[in-house]
Amino acid sequence: MGMKQVRPLTITGGRLVTPEGVRTGAVRLAEGRIAALGEIAAQEGDEKLDAKGKLVAPALIDFGVFAIDKPAFRFGGIARAALMPDQNPALDLPSRVSFIAKSGKPDLWVHPLAAATQGLGGTELAEIALMKDAGARGVATGRRWIADSGVMLRLLQYAAMLDLVVVTHAEDGGLVGSAAATAGEIATRLGLPSAPAEAEALAVARDIALAELSGARLHLRQVTTRAALDLVRTAKRRGVAVTAGVTPAHFMLSDLATADFRTFARLSPPLRCEDDRKAVIEAIGDGTIDVIGSGHDPRGPEDKRLPFADAEPGMAGAETLLAMTLTLVRDGVIDWPRAFDLLAGAPARLLGVDTGVLREGCEADVALIDPEKPWVVDSRKMEATAGNTPFDGQPTQGRVLALFKGGVAL
């Protein structure tokens, strides 16, 4: 579609992040695919790029974004994004899915997640099979959970038949109500409407039970509490086809970040206590969490410059996804290959796309990364359509130097 790789490119002198480990060498991208990697030399007529010892890694696949935001994705090294169905109107018709599936090409591939129910209302199943044919790579319940367990079971059975992953938002709606915070000291001090953290474990327990019953592939887009992570860990041991994700907010921040009513820290699910934050890090370390996504949801002042509980939840996360995840590598929680499995490999497997890993024959979505490069997150100077980052003012490290989609430099 317009952007074909004309001339092969060989990136030399890099540290290649492969599933087997980090190795020095070169990678050759030809005809949009990874033609070779390792101890190879550029061929006659190849374009050449010297990585100068920087990381050559798979481009990020951002699983579960709420907006298509190319400048922010490019900054963040994101070549593909799985778009949540919470659009206006919702992605609950094949025509909408088909439009969205083509909307980012050629430089960004958008993989739509189809609305599980009509209008995301949680009651009537949407035309999931038709949407799959139109390009949907999964089904999602959207920002809300499906309250009716009967509907949820029928959804999972149907998706299992179609071999589509079901992406859920795991918070018990009855407990959550209109809560804007997690029950605890901070919410009590601030007088914020709050819900107990157990709302997540309740929803996770039900969704796992129904997934087990139906044989569906279940992806819990965000698991943010110790109790719910324990449930996921146990279910995985039993062999349930469940995966879990999280955004950097829940391993970088606790509800202390909301103490001054800062609406950039108003998220869904809300920030948790410090013990839950630590539990998320442990779960990333031991493999209970499979995916780190940005949850990219840029929100302008009309949504954010409001009293805390009145503000919309969500953060602009695409630009900080890589840098925040790399803090886990620096802290020794995970190694490089695992970091890029969380950011690219696992999302690719969930979506069933042949990329997200540096391997011969895979699509050449590649990022050149300086993992040490220092920078300061500044909400006023973001590439995203809005600067609602909870990491505003935070010094961090790790920047994308170059991004290649299908072998073509963006």
Place this chain on the structure above:
Amino acid sequence: MASTGTHDTPGRFPAGARAFPHRDLTGIAQLERHEILFLLAEAEQWVELNRQPSKHCDELAGLTIINAFFENSTRTLLSFEIAGKRLGADVVNMHAAQSSVKKGETLIDTAITLNAMRADAIVIRHGSSGAVDLIASKVDCPVLNAGDGQHEHPTQALLDALALRHALEDRGEGSEDFTGLTVTICGDILHSRVARSNVLCLQALGASVRLCAPPALMPAGVEAIGAQPFHDFDAALEGADVAMMLRLQTERMSGQFIPSAREYHHLYGLTRERLERCAPDALVMHPGPMNRGVEIDSDVADMLDRSIITRQVEMGVAIRMACLDVLTRKARGVPGWNDGQWV
């Protein structure tokens, strides 16, 4: 007396603006113990003035105070209005229907509009926690919190402290603070900004605070803010020096939080009998308006020697006068108050 213009009680508090180095009064949480005591001391002159036949002074003459109430209020609004007028300020009340201002940019736009009208102080009540902090960050004049959501109602806590201090003084038990005193606050703690501000204020002044509510109306983590939680009202009252009853909203008594008003009264109504569990001569408080026969029986509310409910209302005007006076000193160029930095 008020109109003499001497503000500082020599020796007890830091001189000038160091006694109260805040531009706004958004909550008790922002205040140090000595700053609370300073406001209480400042209020004494206004208690005296308010008991004179002529209750007027010109301290704030020429200043414009806007009472911007985004949530319905009768007594707090009236109290702030009287306070401003007794100080000689031009007081304007703005009743903004909650529904039209709640969403979108309008709240900020309203704040910017008030600012452009060059108000000298803005008093705000809003239904959302943190709304007053938000407005305070967008305007150039002092902002007073008259109640924001379930967060804080600082002038209520201050007036409660002043009323309590006066009541204790009348009995010859007066001291600067409330060290050794046990205060039981009972009612809808979860939704109460009055409870939050009072916990912080009473503790800062040395009292120990018990909170009593059914589980559905008790917020999580009150131990972390130093209060002792109770579900059993009788146990909560045992030996208490003060019983502060909170209003239970009628809409919360019909099955969602509480099965019925009479069941609530059965478990949490302050009756004469229950009052006997408290310390002898324990005082009864209520921020009003009361649901007589629900959280408090009429014969308790009207006990002349025990109930200080009307005194709370009286002290409300004096406290609000003190807050308006202190917060506008910088703008009025009061010596010692125009050179410091806000914190």
